Amino acid sequence: MSAYDRLDAKLRHIHALESISGLLEWDEQTLLPADSADQRQNQSAALAQVIHQAQADPEIGTLLDELETQNPEPETQNSADSIGPIIRDARKTYDRATRLPSSFVERHARLCSEAYHAWAKAREEDDFPSYAPYLQQHLDLAKERAEHLGWGDRPYDLQIELHDPGIDTETVDRLFTQLKTDLAPLAQEILSIPSKTAPDLFTGFPIDRQESFLKEVTTSLGFNYKRGRIDTSLHPFCAGNGADTRMTTRFDEDNPLDSLFSSIHETGHGLYEQGLPLDSLHNALGTAAGMGVHESQSRIWENQVCRSRTFWNHYEPKFRVAFPQRLASVSSEDLYQAINAVSRNPIRVDSDEVTYNLHIIIRFETERKLFSGELAIADLPAYWNAQYEELLDIHPTSNAQGVLQDVHWSGGAFGYFPSYTLGNMLAAQLWYAAQAQLPSLDADIGNGNFAPLLDWLRKKIHRHGARYHLLELTEKATGQTLSPTHLLRYLRERYLA
Numbered sequence: 001m002s003a004y005d006r007l008d009a010k011l012r013h014i015h016a017l018e019s020i021s022g023l024l025e026w027d028e029q030t031l032l033p034a035d036s037a038d039q040r041q042n043q044s045a046a047l048a049q050v051i052h053q054a055q056a057d058p059e060i061g062t063l064l065d066e067l068e069t070q071n072p073e074p075e076t077q078n079s080a081d082s083i084g085p086i087i088r089d090a091r092k093t094y095d096r097a098t099r100l101p102s103s104f105v106e107r108h109a110r111l112c113s114e115a116y117h118a119w120a121k122a123r124e125e126d127d128f129p130s131y132a133p134y135l136q137q138h139l140d141l142a143k144e145r146a147e148h149l150g151w152g153d154r155p156y157d158l159q160i161e162l163h164d165p166g167i168d169t170e171t172v173d174r175l176f177t178q179l180k181t182d183l184a185p186l187a188q189e190i191l192s193i194p195s196k197t198a199p200d201l202f203t204g205f206p207i208d209r210q211e212s213f214l215k216e217v218t219t220s221l222g223f224n225y226k227r228g229r230i231d232t233s234l235h236p237f238c239a240g241n242g243a244d245t246r247m248t249t250r251f252d253e254d255n256p257l258d259s260l261f262s263s264i265h266e267t268g269h270g271l272y273e274q275g276l277p278l279d280s281l282h283n284a285l286g287t288a289a290g291m292g293v294h295e296s297q298s299r300i301w302e303n304q305v306c307r308s309r310t311f312w313n314h315y316e317p318k319f320r321v322a323f324p325q326r327l328a329s330v331s332s333e334d335l336y337q338a339i340n341a342v343s344r345n346p347i348r349v350d351s352d353e354v355t356y357n358l359h360i361i362i363r364f365e366t367e368r369k370l371f372s373g374e375l376a377i378a379d380l381p382a383y384w385n386a387q388y389e390e391l392l393d394i395h396p397t398s399n400a401q402g403v404l405q406d407v408h409w410s411g412g413a414f415g416y417f418p419s420y421t422l423g424n425m426l427a428a429q430l431w432y433a434a435q436a437q438l439p440s441l442d443a444d445i446g447n448g449n450f451a452p453l454l455d456w457l458r459k460k461i462h463r464h465g466a467r468y469h470l471l472e473l474t475e476k477a478t479g480q481t482l483s484p485t486h487l488l489r490y491l492r493e494r495y496l497a
């Protein structure tokens, strides 16, 4: 067996273990009985250690040394069958695994579990001080990780890089400053338009019919239910990989649009996973290019495609067939306005696509100040609320509605939030590039034919796996550097036209 074949076998083994871990996590959030969580924590912790051992296997180091001598400059090899990106990615994973002591991996896993439960309780009881020590420990551990990995002087850069390879704090700061300058006044302008959505328009939508309608929509978008499924969970997510894609949604009889758009969002993530090369899921060529690119794939379907009038010209009659009585008193314009309603909502996940990115900018600036030491954990609630008042004119009435609302920090996932807005920028940029390159795009969407757009995304984004990072992929797909101007143009066209 060649050195590459031996490395390939090792990577396949690691991927098999990681996919089992993913299945356990999916099960924990969908099916696991409430009182069975303790055993699951032990199972997950045991598996995390096995995966860490497999990643740090010294034989991988020897094989990489050998392969790097044969391929001295892997980053310059960009042909489709090049193993350069595979070696580069395997080297990064191996180096990180060997530099992190297993005692660190264990402490981190334990803290994630403890902090998650502390966060859930603190949010329920609106008790920030009880959660603050866990946040401090996570911040300390993130800085310790940076020391281990050689990023000691740039711990927040590392946090961003863990979610979006190729991106650093300075890049995010530059893009977000440009975006914020125009988005803050644009959001105020859109928010000042009187709402045309009547409250309580949507009540009593039977869940079984919601489910069959969203399956019809997501199937037509291209999701392959023979290699994936959709279940319910508290918060929608998409797990698994292209061989077995697990999406979730949630149902509310009085909010059918929430389950529908959550499903469409997760379908975008699922289409990306299912579009990655199936024979390379264990290496960089079949791996997503980062969370920002992933989010661009969910957002383009959720927002640019499925919130458009063109999409609803096709789907409104079908929606009415599914719910004839419920929609009898809802006009076409009511429906469209409800789908695109904009409001001052203190909760990020319930906010609209106009204000959403301001929620993210607040989180980025907060995290940066926590890592630089400008902001102490104890001062987080006051700082958070002041930012919301200044940027969104929102006055959170509790910490549960403020700094305690998101789960991310309880898992130590600092640096994750910027991915959402980077993804929104890329989604709008891809949308205009697709329109320019696919002259019949609008007509196709109006006919319920989504294959041309999906094929375009497969060609421009999916088939490359993690060969290129977010900024490189943006330039290759759109011919331009990543910029917030496309997102701003899209929001103006959709909400001010």
Ligand code: ZN
Binding pocket: 265, 269, 295, 298
């Ligand atoms: Zn998403």
